[in-house]
Amino acid sequence: MIDLKGLQKVIDQITVLDVEALKIEAGEIAALVGPVDSGKDTLLELLTGQSRPTAGEVHLAGIDPHAERNHFSRKVGVLFSEDNLYNRMSPEGNLKFYCRLHRLPKAHVAEVLRKVGLADHADVKVEKLPSNLKRRLAFGRAILHDPKVLLLVEPFAKCDDTSVVLLSDLIRQLAADGAATLILAEDTAKLDPLCDTIYRLEKGRVIDSYRPGEEPRAGLPFMIPAKQEGKVDLVDPADILYVMAQDDRAFLQTAEDLLPTQFTLAELEERLSRSGFFRAHRSYLVNLQHVKEVIPFTRDSFTLRLKDEAGTQIPLSKSAARELRELLGY
Secondary structure: OEEEEEEEEEEOOEEEEEEEEEEEOOOOEEEEEOOOOOOHHHHHHHHOOOOOOOEEEEEEOOEOOOOOHHHHHHHEEEEOOOOOOOOOOOHHHHHHHHHHHOOOOHHHHHHHHHHOOOHHHOOOOHHHOOHHHHHHHHHHHHOOOOOOEEEEEOOOOOOOHHHHHHHHHHHHHHHHOOOEEEEEEOOOOOOOOOOOEEEEEEOOEEEEEEOOOOOOOOOOOOOEEEEEOOEEEEEOHHHEEEEEEEOOEEEEEEOOOEEEOOOOHHHHHHHHHHHOEEEEEOOEEEEHHHEEEEEEEEOOEEEEEEOOOOOOEEEEOHHHHHHHHHHHOO
């Protein structure tokens, strides 16, 4: 139902997206996870027909989103990162307006409001609703026309636990009814229990995939090799304070040394995931055993202070701060 073949996007003579093949079948829930600069925004433009690929093919429910805009809007439901609601209208008014705009029957409005838990708030102005209920309404708008394909960008942004459970259940139900779902997100928070497959995107390329719940691959070394001049150091993960990405390579910072590796940050994240490491920022993995404090500078700015003598500070992204809070329960 979602089929990408030889997909490339070149901007200013730079290949910003290069996906050889990606296929998501009817009834499947998949996620594509990567940092802000991974190419997700470019991919979303191609998936929604806002941009034409330089090479390759994009098909959703058999539709070319750029060439067949009218068919696309009937078959595909899109939840963008921003809710894009009319704040002075009610939830019911928002959905009815959407129906008029896209020539949809209004009969489903009440049912969709019930599904997203807004039946009791149908007449309340959106501007008075908390952010988690606004997100539910935006999701309801995306499924109003019973789409065969769902594109969901950060579906749980600004959601409380109740909303996460409700939306997750709805996504599963839509998949059970045959919808193919692709989630685009910065990290895997809340996605492992929901998805059949999770793909990792870095610098416009799918570098890895895994199926949550499967046994981890055997043979991953407990020691991390770091090449030095004329030798290879084997580093115990417990001795690593953090891992830093620089120029497509990952470096291990211990108490004594900064050691280069032949791995990417994503590869080390997979190897170290069971050793207490956490993706604090798109360029940093941090060993939580060496973290002393979580420091909020502003509402959207955070840092981690380590236990080392220098009191090293590691940037913590807003989404990672939220995930860490849920992980540690503070």
